[in-house]
Amino acid sequence: MSRRIIKDKVAKIVVCLFSGLTVIPLAAIIWELVKKGYHQINWDFFTKVAPNTLDAMLAQRSGQIIPGGIANGITGTLIMVVMAALLAVPCGLFAGVYLSEKPHTGFSKAVSFLTDLLQGVPSIILGIIAYAWVVKPMGSYSAIAGSIALFIMMLPLIVRSTEETMKMLPSNLKESALALGSSYRSVILKVLLPSSFGGLFTGILLAISRVMGETAPLMFTALGSMQVNWDVTAPTNAIPLLIWQFYNDPNLVGMIWASSLFIMILILILNITASRVARKWKIR
């Protein structure tokens, strides 16, 4: 009897202990980023482009912080994520609506299967694909190529979240809208999509936060650039890509912490907003 109770207690302690241990990496990572990165964050960090390696070396020799910032990464990430989202959001919403409206046809089952498949494709392969589809035909690395890779990554995420959210809507909602004589189009656009706004918006935010930190699909599509670049047909940088370049340059390696801290904060804000929205707009 008492042995059973002791075993039970031990099990509970083990569960709590190991659960607690998983918190450590998060705390350790955030702590390291803040500790090593905060002094690099200033106004220039957001408004100046990445320094060249010589300037960085000279500054560090004389004991100063590395001059310059990640403006080229910030603008590049912005351009590519926005372009990817502009493609993925309408396509994803519509495909998700299609799947939730006609779930049982062979076509839908095929689409659903392939959505799962796409969701599991490693992001580096999306880089290869965007290279083959965009970089090679255009003859140049570009923001377009990067955003195509990110688009393919976002698409299945939005399709799934849309489908799941739409399936949670009460079925009489659609009927009651149709009973008022409205067209199929306005039932979807004016009733069903707005009613599931919370879930859809959360899904979109999470998809954006997933692709924002991606490096692998951009390495041989967007490539990187040392200037702020608004030309979507030219090579463009992104924050994660810059981190990779800093990491590989002994003189610039001091920049990695502040850059990582910044992208982490962005992703954190997106994640927290997403869960807030999800809670606030829960379908009742």
Added chain:
Amino acid sequence: MKSASIVKDKIFRQLLFVAAALIILISAGMIYSLTTGSFGAFSKFGFFKFTFTSAWNPTAGSENYGALSFIIGTLLTSFVALLLCIPFSLPVALFTGEYFKGTKIASFLGTVTDLLAGIPSIVYGLWGFYTLRPIVQSLGLGENGFGILTAGFVLAIMIIPYAASLSGEFFKLVPDDLKEGAYSMGATRLEVVRHISLPMAGTGIFASYVLALGRALGETMAVTMLIGNTNGIPFGLTSTGNTMASIIANQFGEADGLKLSSLIALGLLLFLLTAIINLIGRLIMKRVAVKV
């Protein structure tokens, strides 16, 4: 006006259809591009020879490429990650889905694991490089702390949140009346977990780990930064190596000709590997979902 709205409805339905068809188009295009891209390598070496030999020699004139060392590197790191992930993700799943189900502390832990899942791969790589690697090095495991073990450890941390949140859902699905039945006969919590919850949720939890494995197989940046990037067959846990993803990340940018084709072929193999693992995971999961 009404007939105009019927026409608009038709167009709208077609738009929905086109969006869904786009998924098929992209998937088909992907398989097509990977296959045609790897044609050069497969026609030179043959599919089986390419897949099951380990040469990686880019010297012009005696170029010879094989995928085996990278396939082994991929499988080794991923399975190390999976093994290391289980003792942490299972307790987290039990914590959120069973022991403290629905409490504030459970939702806090849920948020923490969500945030862990949101950390970019490259940041995990930096942390692994600057914090973990020196520790591994001081323990004398691996060259300068690089290798399968270091990469596998960071990979484990990366897949814990995914495995934990998926398997936690299956614990939550275990019906309360079953558990109450066991409690009413005097069972302790541990006994309920062992004899009711685990058997009930077991298949789903297994599927969660299969999907977590699928994630680990394709992870790129963190592994690239920690595995040591050598091209031979890894000989043990402390050995350096390369995974399929990491060799592509390292060499695709400067590659052309036969080497490029070989890298795309590696991409195709990685695609197939992850697709198969993911499909197995999803298939099991669908079975479970139908039953519950």
Added chain:
Amino acid sequence: MENKIIENTVLKFEHVSVSYVPGKNAVDDINADVKEHAITAIMGPSGCGKSTLLRAINRMHELYKGITVSGHILLKGEDIMEMNPMQVRCKAGMVFQRPNPFPTMSVYDNVLAGYKLNGIKLKKSQKDEIVESCLRDVGLWKEVKESLNKKGTFLSGGQQQRLCIARAIALKPEILLMDEPTSALDPIATNKIEQLALELKKIFSIIIVTHNIAQAARISDMSMFMYLGELIEYEKTKIMFTNPKDKRTEDYLNGQFG
């Protein structure tokens, strides 16, 4: 009031059958004339096809695959199968079992939902007028006039159902179809809806599907009794309840099955 002669026909069923599975009719060969400015109750045990018949009137069956409707339904002499389904649904308003105001719209917008969804543009003054008169018609105006901009889902169940009725009558339908409108409500809210139906029949014609025999007796002028998809008896409510012709009707009214 019950002596008022109700003569004009608003809706005519001619050999109406509905089937979910080929060869098996869930509603079988219904023939009946529904009178104007009357409440017609459709009663019967679960699965007798009463809701199925009701939903044939505004062609809701077309939303689902594999359901076939045959025969003719004439609304004010016009065959609904020859109209456009959206037009039919504007002319036949429907109130559902569970109150279902649109969760994203305010009370105000819920009343106007029919216009919004059909893309009909109205002036602000017209909108205000429709909202006020419809909400007055359903007796909700006093309760909600201070909170017209709040979401409809914050109202109580009974208020929500009256809002749904307001939404249906805002389009000035020829006929109001009520599918067990009180089955999700408490007795007080139910009573209010019943009183409201009695008021509304002065303006509209109402068909109400109910499994509540007492409710049919309380509010309807005409009663249909359906059993296994067939229309067994269709009579003035007074007559049917005091002197049913068919044995099955009698058994049902006595609580023998259902």
